[in-house]
Amino acid sequence: MTGPILEVHDLHVRFQTPDGEVHAVRGVDLEVAKGETIAVVGESGSGKSQIMLSVMGLLASNGRATGSVRFDGNELIGLSPKALNRYRGVRLAMIFQEPMTSLDPLQRIETQIGDPLVFHQGMSRAAARTRVLELLELVGIPRAKDRLTAYPHELSGGQRQRVMIAMALANRPDVLIADEPTTALDVTIQAQILQLLRDLQQRLGMAIVFITHDLGIVRHVADRVYVMQGGEVREHGRVREIFEHPRHAYTKLLLSAEPEGTKRPPPPGAPMLLEAKQVEVVFELPKGLLGRSKEAIRAVDDVSLSLREGQTVGVVGESGSGKSTLGRAMLRLLPAAGRIAYLGRDLTDLDQETLRPLRRELQVVFQDPFGSLSPRLTVGEIVGEGLRVHEAALGAAERDRRVVEALNEVQLEPRFMRRFPHEFSGGQRQRIAIARALVLRPRFVLLDEPTSALDRTIQKQIVELLRALQQQHKLTYLFISHDLAVVRAMADTVMVMQNGKVVEQGPTQRIFEEPQEDYTRALLAAALDLIPVNAAATAS
Amino acid sequence: MTDAVVPTEQVAGKSLWRDAWLRLRANRAAMTSLFLLVIIALACVFGPMLSPHPYDRVYQAYVKVPPSVSPRPSDAEVERALETALRRGGVEIEGAVVEGGVVQVTLTSEREIDPRVTRLIDRSDVFSEASVLSQSTDGRRLVLSAMVNQNRFLMGTDQNGRDLLTRILIGGRVSLTIGILATLVALAIGVTYGAISGYMGGRVDNMMMRIVDVLYSLPFMFFVIMLVVFFGRNFVLMFIAVGAIEWLDMARIVRGQTLSLKRREFVEAAQAMGVRTPAIIRRHIVPNTLGPVVVYMTLMVPKVILLESFLSFLGLGVQEPLTSWGVLISEGAKNIQGASWLLIYPSLFLAVTLFCLNFIGDGLRDALDPKDR
Numbered sequence: 080m081t082g083p084i085l086e087v088h089d090l091h092v093r094f095q096t097p098d099g100e101v102h103a104v105r106g107v108d109l110e111v112a113k114g115e116t117i118a119v120v121g122e123s124g125s126g127k128s129q130i131m132l133s134v135m136g137l138l139a140s141n142g143r144a145t146g147s148v149r150f151d152g153n154e155l156i157g158l159s160p161k162a163l164n165r166y167r168g169v170r171l172a173m174i175f176q177e178p179m180t181s182l183d184p185l186q187r188i189e190t191q192i193g194d195p196l197v198f199h200q201g202m203s204r205a206a207a208r209t210r211v212l213e214l215l216e217l218v219g220i221p222r223a224k225d226r227l228t229a230y231p232h233e234l235s236g237g238q239r240q241r242v243m244i245a246m247a248l249a250n251r252p253d254v255l256i257a258d259e260p261t262t263a264l265d266v267t268i269q270a271q272i273l274q275l276l277r278d279l280q281q282r283l284g285m286a287i288v289f290i291t292h293d294l295g296i297v298r299h300v301a302d303r304v305y306v307m308q309g310g311e312v313r314e315h316g317r318v319r320e321i322f323e324h325p326r327h328a329y330t331k332l333l334l335s336a337e338p339e340g341t342k343r344p345p346p347p348g349a350p351m352l353l354e355a356k357q358v359e360v361v362f363e364l365p366k367g368l369l370g371r372s373k374e375a376i377r378a379v380d381d382v383s384l385s386l387r388e389g390q391t392v393g394v395v396g397e398s399g400s401g402k403s404t405l406g407r408a409m410l411r412l413l414p415a416a417g418r419i420a421y422l423g424r425d426l427t428d429l430d431q432e433t434l435r436p437l438r439r440e441l442q443v444v445f446q447d448p449f450g451s452l453s454p455r456l457t458v459g460e461i462v463g464e465g466l467r468v469h470e471a472a473l474g475a476a477e478r479d480r481r482v483v484e485a486l487n488e489v490q491l492e493p494r495f496m497r498r499f500p501h502e503f504s505g506g507q508r509q510r511i512a513i514a515r516a517l518v519l520r521p522r523f524v525l526l527d528e529p530t531s532a533l534d535r536t537i538q539k540q541i542v543e544l545l546r547a548l549q550q551q552h553k554l555t556y557l558f559i560s561h562d563l564a565v566v567r568a569m570a571d572t573v574m575v576m577q578n579g580k581v582v583e584q585g586p587t588q589r590i591f592e593e594p595q596e597d598y599t600r601a602l603l604a605a606a607l608d609l610i611p612v613n614a615a616a617t618a619s
Numbered sequence: 620m621t622d623a624v625v626p627t628e629q630v631a632g633k634s635l636w637r638d639a640w641l642r643l644r645a646n647r648a649a650m651t652s653l654f655l656l657v658i659i660a661l662a663c664v665f666g667p668m669l670s671p672h673p674y675d676r677v678y679q680a681y682v683k684v685p686p687s688v689s690p691r692p693s694d695a696e697v698e699r700a701l702e703t704a705l706r707r708g709g710v711e712i713e714g715a716v717v718e719g720g721v722v723q724v725t726l727t728s729e730r731e732i733d734p735r736v737t738r739l740i741d742r743s744d745v746f747s748e749a750s751v752l753s754q755s756t757d758g759r760r761l762v763l764s765a766m767v768n769q770n771r772f773l774m775g776t777d778q779n780g781r782d783l784l785t786r787i788l789i790g791g792r793v794s795l796t797i798g799i800l801a802t803l804v805a806l807a808i809g810v811t812y813g814a815i816s817g818y819m820g821g822r823v824d825n826m827m828m829r830i831v832d833v834l835y836s837l838p839f840m841f842f843v844i845m846l847v848v849f850f851g852r853n854f855v856l857m858f859i860a861v862g863a864i865e866w867l868d869m870a871r872i873v874r875g876q877t878l879s880l881k882r883r884e885f886v887e888a889a890q891a892m893g894v895r896t897p898a899i900i901r902r903h904i905v906p907n908t909l910g911p912v913v914v915y916m917t918l919m920v921p922k923v924i925l926l927e928s929f930l931s932f933l934g935l936g937v938q939e940p941l942t943s944w945g946v947l948i949s950e951g952a953k954n955i956q957g958a959s960w961l962l963i964y965p966s967l968f969l970a971v972t973l974f975c976l977n978f979i980g981d982g983l984r985d986a987l988d989p990k991d992r
Contacts, residue, residue, distance in 0.1 A: 435893040442891065450883050451883075465893075467898075468892060
């Protein structure tokens with residue numbers, strides 16, 4: 080192997096904030112050889128993205144990088160943006176996490192990919208068009224010729240990520256930096272994109288730097304891996320070695336962060352709590368000019384399910400499968416057809432006013448721990464809000480006591496109840512959201528992707544917390560997730576959804592071990608292929 | 620159940636507002652502006668009380684005098700003032716000596732001088748307590764003395780001989796009051812209306828916004844003229860008129876914010892918890908729209924001040940002798956050739972205030988923007 084093409088030595092990144100200096104990267108050494116794939120793994124806040132942003136000269140305006148970054152023998156740190164442009168976009172390219180927002184919505188695909196060619200390489204329009212077509216075919220976009228004039232919103236998430244990759248490849252870079260390239264995508268799409276990147280690397284011989292929090296991806300694609308925590312590299316080495324013989328405690332923790340165990344089944348003969356029959360949710364697209372409704376989307380199509388007390392039903396599906404819509408319909412947060420009964424009482428005919436007393440027993444925890452807490456209220460106010468509604472007679476002191484009790488249950492320090500949500504980490508915020516649901520002592524909790532936005536180690540803690548709370552309070556969960564590993568650890572029965580319909584339904588173990596339907600099998604293959612960590616850990 | 624005890628020692632949080640304030644404090648332009656604005660506001664409130672000149676006092680002797688730091692009258696002006704004062708007295712001024720605020724004048728005449736000539740002198744703004752010191756026996760020569768009233772007009776006087784500085788400060792009171800009150804009126808109506816419209820959505824939203832559209836389409840001037848015709852010109856009417864127009868923008872902004880907020884999960888969480896609609900709007904929607912609203916407010920105050928200036932310029936605003944910056948500027952514009960300070964100083968005050976408000980608005984926008992959080 081030849082010398083490293085990209086070499087990072089003793090890199091420090093510091094941010095000036097109103098609260099003082101934040102030292103995000105603390106002396107990182109890292110090197111990438113030609114044609115090699117490395118992965119930088121770490122949880123959020125570990126500084127893994129900041130390293131690559133400083134390589135590209137894209138740090139936020141209050142950030143400063145010191146140390147050395149050498150690309151093909153040339154020092155990049157301290158170069159003016161203009162000098163840096165000789166490398167970035169040309170020999171150093173980057174793709175980002177969010178394919179929805181990294182493309183300009185007002186430009187056609189051809190212009191987005193072609194403009195850099197015209198400006199950087201001085202190609203003619205016609206030559207650029209041929210090259211764009213070539214690139215689109217290279218990244219596997221079907222009917223590439225027709226797609227030239229498409230706008231980004233006409234493409235799916237996976238296709239958009241392919242376009243991003245095509246843009247990055249346009250100038251035949253030596254190093255491709257991929258910052259969480261598949262995190263926003265469904266598992267099946269994720270597998271395809273990773274496959275594509277692997278193919279491209281073999282054909283074009285470039286080096287790839289993966290930044291990811293997902294160990295499954297690392298194992299799948301990388302030659303070498305750097306494990307980061309708190310702005311420092313904890314451990315690095317060949318993927319096999321790291322996975323089989325992790326030396327650092329943090330690496331071991333990461334490797335064992337897969338949610339473990341399964342849920343104990345509810346006692347037989349538990350009463351039926353919530354029952355839904357033939358639920359249907361139809362969204363009508365906005366009316367045309369003449370007031371005639373043109374099209375309707377069946378988001379949930381003829382779904383039935385039943386929940387006994389203490390049971391957890393997992394609903395699995397990719398984005399757009401209607402799983403979240405189903406959850407909201409069950410709680411009458413959306414108008415739905417069909418019959419939904421809570422303890423034998425039909426909810427579908429009740430208006431919001433008569434439904435209100437029931438709301439205290441039917442609670443929700445949402446996916447986004449950043450969006451589900453009102454940013455201008457203190458934690459105490461957020462958690463106590465339900466009590467104001469449903470137990471209006473409580474005095475302020477008594478309400479505070481109940482809030483503290485709920486915070487204790489989710490293992491948050493009640494000292495912080497006068498703080499605001501933005502002062503907490505993602506995992507802590509999710510605990511606050513759980514406390515908000517628990518304070519009313521509900522019987523049913525809808526968990527809508529409660530762990531998806533969290534790091535693996537935090538995920539594991541939240542899963543364990545949810546299971547413990549269920550045990551303690553005889554809670555019933557409807558657990559919605561796209562993450563099969565988490566569902567496996569949480570649910571008694573699993574329901575697989577696609578395009579609003581139930582594809583397969585059954586006890587968790589059977590679904591995971593003997594899937595009947597093709598779609599389920601594809602889903603499992605894509606997902607479990609990427610999370611072999613447990614299997615490897617138990618095998619060794 | 621666990622025995623929960625509310626901890627006595629609690630960690631106080633740093634609210635987003637406090638956070639924003641810290642950022643704003645780091646913004647030098649905004650802080651300088653805030654400082655200047657406070658000074659201007661304090662000057663407008665307390666300045667007229669401290670000023671030696673009432674804002675409606677007319678100094679006939681000092682019509683359109685240019686700004687100056689030295690007190691008036693100067694020695695040359697004393698003589699000129701004497702001449703003016705005694706123009707109708709039929710006397711000649713032989714010599715005048717100013718000493719320590721007292722002028723001694725010797726008057727001569729063909730005929731006998733009436734000692735009541737002192738009244739003529741007293742009538743002038745410049746002199747007071749004129750008294751006859753001595754008169755020659757034939758009465759045709761008279762020495763009298765009078766106190767010289769020293770006045771400073773730092774920014775000169777207007778075409779009626781009123782102190783411009785005092786008038787600017789009084790005008791500032793009016794302009795700032797209208798600016799702030801009308802904005803508050805617009806804020807109260809606009810936020811409530813916009814939040815309700817946006818949150819309710821559907822048909823209610825449609826109806827409420829169409830009403831706004833109808834009001835938008837009314838010509839503003841027509842509306843104000845109607846109000847003035849029906850209710851006569853008065854101060855309160857001004858900000859009702861302005862506020863009644865300005866809330867429309869505010870309502871649209873708040874509605875837009877609300878539309879995106881109501882899709883947020885914390886609103887959905889509140890709904891799932893069974894919180895009633897008014898409480899959701901009050902506790903979850905409105906506090907979260909206030910960021911952009913505050914920014915818009917600082918930009919609206921200058922807009923309202925300009926609007927008031929415009930109305931006053933047209934003669935629909937405040938009435939003499941009360942004034943506002945708009946009135947002063949419009950009068951200044953008429954006198955731009957002979958007395959440019961009449962235009963320059965009021966414009967300077969208005970411009971500085973508008974600049975400050977705009978800088979503060981800009982600073983607030985940066986401070987409240989959570990983007991680089």
